[in-house]
Amino acid sequence: MRLADFIRTNIEPILENWEEFAKTILHASHMNKTSLRDHARDMLLVIADDLDSQQSESEQAAKSKGCGPEDGGESWAEVHGGDRHTSGFSVMETVSEFRALRASVVSLWSKTYPTVTGQQLEDLTRFNEAIDQAVAESLEHYATVKEMETRLFGAILVASPDPIYVLDLKGRFIYANKATADLFALEREAIIGKSNSDLGFPFASDFRRNLEKVFAERSTYRGKFVHTFASGQGERFEYLLAPVLDEHKKMEATVCIFRDITEQALAEEKIWHSAHHDPLTGLPNRRLFLDRLEQEVKHAKRSSLPLALLFLDLDGFKDVNDSLGHEAGDRVLCDVAERLTDCVREEDTVARLGGDEFTVILTAARHRKDTEHVAQTIIDALERPFQTTKQSVHISASIGISFYPQDAPSPVDLLQAADHAMYKAKESGTNRMCFYDTLEGSGPAHSIDILRE
Structure with a gap:
């Protein structure tokens, strides 16, 4: 039997075998069966059709390098890569799915046909090339979506009127947006690598204690402080500290967002004073x-x-x-x-x-x-x-x-x-x-x- 027909005939056990592995991936562990399999069936059927098609020498050479013909539309591998990025999958998790799909097909094929004939060997080679091409297409689209997301996120940070910055595990600035630099009346280069204490802020000790709560509890914290910065901006501020966790729930950094609530606080105090x-x-x-x-x-x-x-x-x-x-x-x-x-x-x-x-x-x-x-x-x-x-x-x-x-x-x-x-x-x-x-x-x-x- 040709590998293409084998895939079509045994697609359900192939997917079941692959699904068992997929469940071990962190960001896939919470998915249901439909979400988990999403594009896998379609990708296998496309690969099966590709195995049945005739290839020229140039197409074979391109396929061996992970490059397939351009048809003007998104392939199932590209769609899969984009969706996996949206679901929070890392690059390695996305690649692991393709490796597991390859292993599932080859394992069942080898058990059914322990001795491989010439045609079957060629089919297996072409199947591996097709998987490599799918990986390349998926990662390319994943990277494109990731780069766009990074650009959009960067634009949001730059345009945000609220000071937003990131602190490492020692409380030092590793990123500060323009609003932060404007509030502190400092160039960003003078902020990076420093802590609130290094910058001489009187609220630094309280801020550090609350930062340690975020480290210990892996949870967000909302606080307030009173201070007028060198820029002359503000007097009353509220802030949010949010932990940045890796895939193993370990702390990597903390994001902090300031908001000037001076006008709001003074208005509330005026209302309270009038009422009392x-x-x-x-x-x-x-x-x-x-x-x-x-x-x-x-x-x-x-x-x-x-x-x-x-x-x-x-x-x-x-x-x-x-x-x-x-x-x-x-x-x-x-x-x-x-x-x-x-x-x-x-x-x-x-x-x-x-x-x-x-x-x-x-x-x-x-x-x-x-x-x-x-x-x-x-x-x-x-x-x-x-x-x-x-x-x-x-x-x-x-x-x-x-x-x-x-x-x-x-x-x-x-x-x-x-x-x-x-x-x-x-x-x-x-x-x-x-x-x-x-x-x-x-x-x-x-x-x-x-x-x-």
């Missing part, structure tokens, strides 16, 4: 105050340190608004905010709940007399005249004071206790402070038991 601060005084509003009070209560519970809450209401402020107008009232509220802030420490919180109501959170209030001193300082500060555009005015403050954990177990109860104490102070006159105390064994904090002036 009083637009008139700039103090924390009720929303932020309640959040901070909750956090401070948790901290006080962990540290076993008491917490004091002052609730203030301005006496005589309504008269200022009614007689001098809201513009004068707003001016007084802003001055009140400044004076309150000057009366407390930086770690304390002054907030405006709305209208003429203010609160003060005093952290680590170990001694009652210290809290009383702060409250008296506030009263004295607000007793001084306030200057408006029309005239100076006088107001005062009524202050209610509650303590955590003595007076209330939760932020809401603590605020309610201070509020009750403030109303008691207001009933007693102006420029007064009152402490809220619960009797031992009494009910909820909202029931007033004792108020001390």
Whole structure:
């Protein structure tokens, strides 16, 4: 039997034998039977037809060198090479498939015909030449696709407005695109071979620790840093570190992509500030105050340190608004905010709940007399005249004071206790402070038991 007929007759066992080998290739291990065989059947049938055709001496010489006739279209070998590149196959994996196809045919042929006749030997020679030609066509197309992909990838890197670079396993630059060089205000030659630490970037140590996480976990990492480069670009940046793995899942390098998020970050901060601060005084509003009070209560519970809450209401402020107008009232509220802030420490919180109501959170209030001193300082500060555009005015403050954990177990109860104490102070006159105390064994904090002036 001629080899061409043998191939056509035994094409299924040939492919089954070849398929067993193909499954051992890394990038083929996840493929199904259809994807694995894709063009192999067609290539074998084309080779069988070629074996049946007559060849001139020049065609035989060309075939012996791996060169076949040009027919103007893509051969199945070329299509196979392009598809294998798209599937992530390496050059060696692609060549291995052709070698396995050759071995499968020759092995079955040799078992069937242990003794080879002259014609069969010629068929075998031509078959090997056809396989060599298929390898050459496949690799040529593979290389063409690879070169185009490289050019496209290079064009993307050059055109990208985001800095993109590659670091070796020691954290040194082995590639940097134009955007990276522009950001660093350095020539690419001055970047290659250096690390972030070598370039004097203050974020280098944190960056290196995150890079080591990528090495250890073989996974991507997203981070942020604040820095203005020599180019004057940016202030806030986010970055992505992505591992480059070889076919054995071993680290080869790390790709890093920077993105300038300064404008976005500042816009988000502005939105957050507007949502959490009083637009008139700039103090924390009720929303932020309640959040901070909750956090401070948790901290006080962990540290076993008491917490004091002052609730203030301005006496005589309504008269200022009614007689001098809201513009004068707003001016007084802003001055009140400044004076309150000057009366407390930086770690304390002054907030405006709305209208003429203010609160003060005093952290680590170990001694009652210290809290009383702060409250008296506030009263004295607000007793001084306030200057408006029309005239100076006088107001005062009524202050209610509650303590955590003595007076209330939760932020809401603590605020309610201070509020009750403030109303008691207001009933007693102006420029007064009152402490809220619960009797031992009494009910909820909202029931007033004792108020001390």
